[in-house]
Amino acid sequence: MKMNRRRFLLGTTVIGGGLLIGYATTRPSKHAQANANLATDEQSFLTTWLRIDPDNTVTVIVPHSEMGQGVLTSLPMMAADEMDADWSKVRVEQAPATDLFANGVLIKGFAVSMGVSVPRFLDGLIDTAAQIMNIQITGGSSSVRFTGENGMRVAGAAAREMLIKTAAARWEVPESELTARLSHVHHEATGRSFTYGDLVTDAARFEPSPTPVLKDPSAFTLMGKSIPRIDIPAKVDGSAAYGIDARLPGMLYAAVKTSPVFGNKLVSVNSDAVMQRRGVVRVVELEDAVAVVADNYWRAKEALAALDIRFEETANDQVSTQSIYAQYDTALQGELEEDVEEGDTPAALASAAQVIEATYRVPYLAHAAMEPMNCTVHFHDGKCDVWTGTQDNLGIRGRVASVAEMDENDVTLHPFYLGGGFGRRLPNVTNTIDQATRIAQQFDVPVKTIWSREEDIQQDYYRPAVTSKFRAGFDANNRLIAWENHYIGRNEPAEAAHTPYSIENKSIAFAESETHVPFGAWRSVAHSQHTFFLESFVDELAHRSGQNPYQFRLDMLADKPRHAAVLRAAAERAGWERNLPEGHAQGIALQESFGSIVAQVAEVSITPDGQVRVHRVTCAVDCGRAINPDTVASQAESGVIFGLTAALFGEITIEQGRVVQSNFTDYEMLRLADSPEIDVVTIKSGAALGGLGEPATPPVAAAVANAVYILTGQRVRELPLKNYRFTTVPPESV
Amino acid sequence: MARFRVNGVEQELDIEPEMPLLWALRDELGLTGTKFGCGVAACGACTVQVNGNPVRSCVTPVSAVEGTEITTIEGLTASAGALLSPVQQAWIEHQVPQCGYCQSGMIMAVSALLTSNPNPTDADVDGAITNVCRCGTYPRVRRAIRSLTSTTTA
Numbered sequence: 007m008k009m010n011r012r013r014f015l016l017g018t019t020v021i022g023g024g025l026l027i028g029y030a031t032t033r034p035s036k037h038a039q040a041n042a043n044l045a046t047d048e049q050s051f052l053t054t055w056l057r058i059d060p061d062n063t064v065t066v067i068v069p070h071s072e073m074g075q076g077v078l079t080s081l082p083m084m085a086a087d088e089m090d091a092d093w094s095k096v097r098v099e100q101a102p103a104t105d106l107f108a109n110g111v112l113i114k115g116f117a118v119s120m121g122v123s124v125p126r127f128l129d130g131l132i133d134t135a136a137q138i139m140n141i142q143i144t145g146g147s148s149s150v151r152f153t154g155e156n157g158m159r160v161a162g163a164a165a166r167e168m169l170i171k172t173a174a175a176r177w178e179v180p181e182s183e184l185t186a187r188l189s190h191v192h193h194e195a196t197g198r199s200f201t202y203g204d205l206v207t208d209a210a211r212f213e214p215s216p217t218p219v220l221k222d223p224s225a226f227t228l229m230g231k232s233i234p235r236i237d238i239p240a241k242v243d244g245s246a247a248y249g250i251d252a253r254l255p256g257m258l259y260a261a262v263k264t265s266p267v268f269g270n271k272l273v274s275v276n277s278d279a280v281m282q283r284r285g286v287v288r289v290v291e292l293e294d295a296v297a298v299v300a301d302n303y304w305r306a307k308e309a310l311a312a313l314d315i316r317f318e319e320t321a322n323d324q325v326s327t328q329s330i331y332a333q334y335d336t337a338l339q340g341e342l343e344e345d346v347e348e349g350d351t352p353a354a355l356a357s358a359a360q361v362i363e364a365t366y367r368v369p370y371l372a373h374a375a376m377e378p379m380n381c382t383v384h385f386h387d388g389k390c391d392v393w394t395g396t397q398d399n400l401g402i403r404g405r406v407a408s409v410a411e412m413d414e415n416d417v418t419l420h421p422f423y424l425g426g427g428f429g430r431r432l433p434n435v436t437n438t439i440d441q442a443t444r445i446a447q448q449f450d451v452p453v454k455t456i457w458s459r460e461e462d463i464q465q466d467y468y469r470p471a472v473t474s475k476f477r478a479g480f481d482a483n484n485r486l487i488a489w490e491n492h493y494i495g496r497n498e499p500a501e502a503a504h505t506p507y508s509i510e511n512k513s514i515a516f517a518e519s520e521t522h523v524p525f526g527a528w529r530s531v532a533h534s535q536h537t538f539f540l541e542s543f544v545d546e547l548a549h550r551s552g553q554n555p556y557q558f559r560l561d562m563l564a565d566k567p568r569h570a571a572v573l574r575a576a577a578e579r580a581g582w583e584r585n586l587p588e589g590h591a592q593g594i595a596l597q598e599s600f601g602s603i604v605a606q607v608a609e610v611s612i613t614p615d616g617q618v619r620v621h622r623v624t625c626a627v628d629c630g631r632a633i634n635p636d637t638v639a640s641q642a643e644s645g646v647i648f649g650l651t652a653a654l655f656g657e658i659t660i661e662q663g664r665v666v667q668s669n670f671t672d673y674e675m676l677r678l679a680d681s682p683e684i685d686v687v688t689i690k691s692g693a694a695l696g697g698l699g700e701p702a703t704p705p706v707a708a709a710v711a712n713a714v715y716i717l718t719g720q721r722v723r724e725l726p727l728k729n730y731r732f733t734t735v736p737p738e739s740v
Numbered sequence: 741m742a743r744f745r746v747n748g749v750e751q752e753l754d755i756e757p758e759m760p761l762l763w764a765l766r767d768e769l770g771l772t773g774t775k776f777g778c779g780v781a782a783c784g785a786c787t788v789q790v791n792g793n794p795v796r797s798c799v800t801p802v803s804a805v806e807g808t809e810i811t812t813i814e815g816l817t818a819s820a821g822a823l824l825s826p827v828q829q830a831w832i833e834h835q836v837p838q839c840g841y842c843q844s845g846m847i848m849a850v851s852a853l854l855t856s857n858p859n860p861t862d863a864d865v866d867g868a869i870t871n872v873c874r875c876g877t878y879p880r881v882r883r884a885i886r887s888l889t890s891t892t893t894a
C-alpha cells in the first residue's frame with residue numbers, strides 16, 4: 007500500500023460553497039458523506055478531525071475510545087494547540103463508528119514501529135489495505151503517539167494556516183503581518199481581528215497544506231500543561247454512560263452461561279423449568295451457551311441459575327495448569343525457533359567460569375475490567391443497532407455485521423464510555439459481542455446481554471501462562487558474557503523477550519505450545535510476563551556475582567543513554583538503598599515498551615504472616631515528552647497498580663479444562679489499604695512520543711520480587727506472591 | 741409491593757421482595773449511576789446510602805430497605821445543588837476517575853464515611869473504603885480524601 011503523506015492525511019472537496027478538508031481516505035467521495043452526516047448547513051469541515059462553527063467553537067472529533075487514559079482531552083489539546091484555538095471554546099466529540107473516521111494514521115504508526123507487518127493481535131481482522139483503513143482501534147498505547155502526532159497536530163496546523171491566509175486575503179495584507187491567538191487572527195498593526203468563525207466559510211478557497219509547519223515545543227500553549235480531563239465531571243456525578251447503562255424502550259435483558267470448558271458444545275437444557283417464572287421471555291440455546299431473556303437482568307440471572315444445563319465432554323476436560331506446564335516443558339526440550347542470535351552463546355557458556363540457570367513462570371490472567379462485559383443489540387427493519395463500549399468501534403461494528411451476515415452499512419454502533427478495556431474490548435476478542443448478536447437476532451426488541459462477573463472471569467481471553475528458562479555465563483573476571491533464554495509462545499510485541507543490556511553473546515529462542523485456553527492481549531501484552539522474567543533474572547545474576555543490582559544494570563547500559571538516564575532517575579528519586587526503615591528493602595527493574603522507557607524502584611517489607619507489603623513505588627518514565635503531564639502521572643499510577651495486582655494476587659488456574667476462579671472473592675484485586683505511595687518522575691528527553699497506557703505495568707513485578715529477595719534470600723521465580731509464606735533473614739546472609 | 745424513598749422521592753414497586761436493590765434501581769427505576777461490578781458484595785461498585793449508611797446494593801434485597809431513605813449518586817449530585825458535593829468536587833480537583841466505572845460507588849462510600857467520621861485516620865479510611873478500582877485510582881482517592889479531612893480540621 008502506498009502511503010504518501012498528502013494522500014494519507016488531507017484531501018479537499020468543495021461542497022455548496024463551503025470547504026471540507028478531510029483526512030484523506032482512498033475514496034475522496036467520502037468527504038461529502040462526512041459533511042452530510044456531521045455538519046449542518048452552517049458548519050464546514052476543515053478536516054475530519056476539526057470543525058469550526060461560525061460561532062467560533064472548534065469541535066475536535068476523536069476517533070479513539072475513552073477508557074480512562076484521557077484521550078478525549080489529550081488529542082484535542084494537540085489539535086487546539088497547533089491551531090491556536092481558545093481551549094474554553096473547544097468541544098470534543100467521539101467519532102461515530104463510520105469508516106469516514108477510520109484510523110489509518112494509527113495503522114501507519116503501527117507499521118512504522120513494528121516493521122511492515124500488522125500486529126498479530128489484529129490478525130484475522132485485517133487482510134487487505136482497504137480493511138486497514140477501517141480500523142478505529144484504541145490499544146498499543148497508540149492514540150497520542152500516532153493519531154495525535156500525525157493526525158491532530160497536522161490537522162490543527164493546516165487549519166491555522168488556512169485561517170491566516172483567509173484573513174490576509176480579506177484585509178489585503180501579507181500573511182507575515184498576522185498572528186493567531188485564542189481562536190482569533192490579529193493584524194497587530196491596525197488592531198483588527200477576526201474570530202476563526204468569521205473566516206471559516208471563506209477558508210474554503212484555500213488548499214490545506216499537506217505539510218504545514220508544526221510548532222516548536224517552546225511555542226506550545228496547551229501541550230505540556232496539565233489540563234483537567236473533560237470526561238471527569240460526568241464521571242463524578244453519575245451521568246457518564248457506559249455500555250451497560252444503555253436503556254431503550256421495550257428492552258429485554260439476557261443472562262448467559264457458556265460452557266466452562268472452552269469450546270465444548272451445549273448438549274441439553276431443561277428450558278421449560280423456568281418458562282413460568284415472572285418476567286422470563288425465552289430461553290435461547292446457542293452452540294456452546296444458554297441465555298435466559300427476561301424483562302429485568304436479575305430475573306434473567308436467577309432463572310439461568312435454576313436451569314440444568316449439560317455440555318459435552320471432550321479431551322479438553324482433562325487439561326489443567328499442571329498439564330499445561332508439563333506440555334510447556336516438553337515443548338522447550340524440542341525444536342525451538344530463533345528469536346535473537348548474537349555472538350556464539352554455546353561456546354561462551356562452555357568456556358564460562360560460572361554458569362547460572364533458572365526457570366521462571368507466570369500463570370494465566372484475566373482482565374477483569376470493572377464494567378462486566380455487555381452489549382445491547384437491536385435488529386429492526388433489516389438494520390441493526392449496537393450499544394456498547396469498545397476499544398475499536400468500527401471493528402466491533404464489522405464483527406456484528408459479519409456474525410449477523412449483514413452489510414456493515416446497515417449496522418450502527420453507538421459508542422459509550424468503557425468501564426475499563428485493558429485489551430478485553432478489542433475487536434478480536436468478541437465472544438460477548440457474538441453472543442449478544444445471536445441472542446438479539448431472535449427478537450425484534452433491543453436485548454441487552456450482560457455477563458455476570460463469574461462469566462467475565464471464566465470466559466475471558468487470557469494473558470497466557472508462560473515458562474521461561476535462562477542460562478547465563480560469567481567469565482573469570484566476573485563479567486556477564488552469555489545470555490541464553492528459551493521461552494514459550496512469542497506474542498506481540500515481538501521484542502518483548504529482548505533484554506536491553508549489552509551482552510556479547512545472546513541466544514533467545516522460543517517454542518509455540520498451543521492450549522485450548524483462549525489468548526488475549528492484556529495490558530502491555532507480552533511485556534508483562536517477560537519483564538518479570540528478564541528483570542528478575544538479571545537481578546539474580548547481579549547478586550550471584552556479588553554486584554549491586556542497580557550498578558550491574560547501569561554498567562551494561564553504556565550504549566543506551568536514555569535507558570541509563572531513566573534507571574538513574576528512578577534510583578536517585580527513590581534514594582536507592584539509603585535510609586530505609588528497618589525491615590524495608592528496595593528492588594529495581596527497567597523496561598522499554600510501546601516507545602517509552604520505565605524504571606521502577608519498589609520499597610517492600612514482609613508482614614508478620616509472611617506476606618509482601620509494598621510501601622512505595624518510584625516510577626521514572628521517559629515518554630519523550632508529556633502532552634498532559636497529569637494524565638501521564640495517572641496512567642503511570644494506574645499501570646503500577648495493575649501490574650502490582652497481578653504480581654501479588656493474579657492467578658487464573660485451569661482444572662478439568664475450566665477456570666477455577668470466579669469473582670473478586672478468589673480473583674483478588676489490590677485495594678486502597680494495600681496501595682503503595684506512587685511517585686512518578688517524568689524525564690523530558692525530547693525523543694519521539696511514547697505511549698503510556700501500558701509501559702508502567704511491566705516492571706513492577708520484578709521490582710517487588712527483587713526487593714523480596716533482599717529481605718528473605720528467596721528468589722521468586724513464579725507468581726503470584728500471595729502463594730508464598732516468606733520469612734525474613736538478616737541482610738548480611740543474602 | 742416494595743416501598744422506599746430514593747433521592748427524596750417515594751417509590752412503590754411491584755417487584756419480588758428478594759430482588760436486589762441494585763437491579764430495582766437500575767432496571768426498574770432507570771437510575772444507572774449505581775453500577776454492577778460483582779454481584780457478591782466484593783467490589784463496592786453498587787454502593788448506595790441507606791439512611792446515610794453505605795450499603796452494597798447488589799446483595800441487599802428490596803425487602804431489607806422497606807421504608808428507608810436511599811441516596812444514589814444521582815441524589816448526591818442533585819442534593820448538592822448547582823455545585824457538586826465536597827467529595828465530588830475533590831474528585832475533580834484531584835482528577836481521580838480514570839474509566840470512572842467504580843467511582844459512583846467509591847464516592848458514595850467516601851461521603852458516607854466522612855459524614856459519620858469527618859476526620860478519619862488513614863487506618864479508618866483503609867478499613868472503610870474497600871471498593872475495587874481496577875484502574876488503580878487509589879493514590880488519588882487517598883489524596884482527595886486527605887484534602888477533605890484537612891479542610892474539615894481547619
Ligand code: FES
Pocket residue numbers: 775776777778779780781782783784785786787796797798799
Ligand atoms: S456489585 Fe455489589 S459489591 Fe460488587
Ligand code: FES
Pocket residue numbers: 074376425426837838839840841842843872873874875876877
Ligand atoms: S476508575 Fe476505572 S475502575 Fe475505578
